[in-house]
Amino acid sequence: MKITKKFVEKVAAEACDEDVIPLVRYLYGKGKVSEFELVDALNEDVQPLRNKLYMLQKVSLVDSSRKKDKKKGWYIYYWTFKPQNAIWLYKKIRQEKIERLQARLERERNNQYYSCQNQCMRLNFDQAINFNFKCPECGEIMHLTDNSKMIKKLEEEINKLQTEIDKVEK
Numbered sequence: 001m002k003i004t005k006k007f008v009e010k011v012a013a014e015a016c017d018e019d020v021i022p023l024v025r026y027l028y029g030k031g032k033v034s035e036f037e038l039v040d041a042l043n044e045d046v047q048p049l050r051n052k053l054y055m056l057q058k059v060s061l062v063d064s065s066r067k068k069d070k071k072k073g074w075y076i077y078y079w080t081f082k083p084q085n086a087i088w089l090y091k092k093i094r095q096e097k098i099e100r101l102q103a104r105l106e107r108e109r110n111n112q113y114y115s116c117q118n119q120c121m122r123l124n125f126d127q128a129i130n131f132n133f134k135c136p137e138c139g140e141i142m143h144l145t146d147n148s149k150m151i152k153k154l155e156e157e158i159n160k161l162q163t164e165i166d167k168v169e170k
Contacts (some may be wrong), residue, residue: 116140
């Protein structure tokens with residue numbers, strides 16, 4: 001898959017937050033940009049900018065190096081954007097979602113759930129028995145619910161995410 005700027009922005013926003021998009025746009029295709037240049041270019045305070053850079057660094061989309069300013073004695077950090085890591089990060093995010101959905105699917109398959117007619121709460125058998133099959137919210141009797149639609153929805157979501165991963169790998 002060809003790595004486009006739009007794809008990288010989407011992955012960065014998904015991994016960090018929408019606030020990092022202007023930073024990603026500025027860093028894209030550049031190397032060793034000082035944080036002071038970033039502050040001037042993005043018209044942003046240093047600390048929030050650093051927080052965004054650290055978020056991007058945590059997910060391996062940027063890398064830093066530091067050099068000591070000989071006049072002031074401070075370290076100046078230089079940031080390099082790593083768009084090639086976007087595909088790896090995209091797959092990682094999808095894989096983590098699949099794992100969470102599979103755990104939930106397993107719970108749905110292995111448990112019986114109860115709910116009142118008002119749909120106040122959905123409790124598994126152990127929880128429902130603790131409340132004597134009466135809804136803790138409204139006091140109505142709780143009945144066994146059919147979770148086959150939920151199971152189907154979870155399976156479809158897992159398949160969709162797996163298809164997205166397969167598409168990116170090609």
